[in-house]
Amino acid sequence: MATIDIEQTRNQAKALLKSRIDSVTELVKTRQRITDLRDQLAEAEREDKRAYVRATKDGWSPEELKKLGLESDAAGRRRKSANRASATAPTEDVSHSAQ
Numbered sequence: 001m002a003t004i005d006i007e008q009t010r011n012q013a014k015a016l017l018k019s020r021i022d023s024v025t026e027l028v029k030t031r032q033r034i035t036d037l038r039d040q041l042a043e044a045e046r047e048d049k050r051a052y053v054r055a056t057k058d059g060w061s062p063e064e065l066k067k068l069g070l071e072s073d074a075a076g077r078r079r080k081s082a083n084r085a086s087a088t089a090p091t092e093d094v095s096h097s098a099q
Contacts (some may be wrong), residue, residue, distance in 0.1 A: 045073070052070070054063070055070075
């Protein structure tokens, strides 16, 4: 029967664990990077809203800003929501007026 070298077995086990620890460490780093980038994006969006409001307070109309390709993100979302609501409104009006 062959003898088992405890030190060699421990070293092999450590190497296997190191590989697993390295991969989970990389996963944690990438997840943290995603979190950091999301935080940076949220801050940039807040700054964009403040800058848009400043521009309108300085005399730029929303129409002028839109012509410059600087439409408010909030305005774009509002219009899309309004279009969805108006698309369903005729159906509701027709069924309501039929009663």
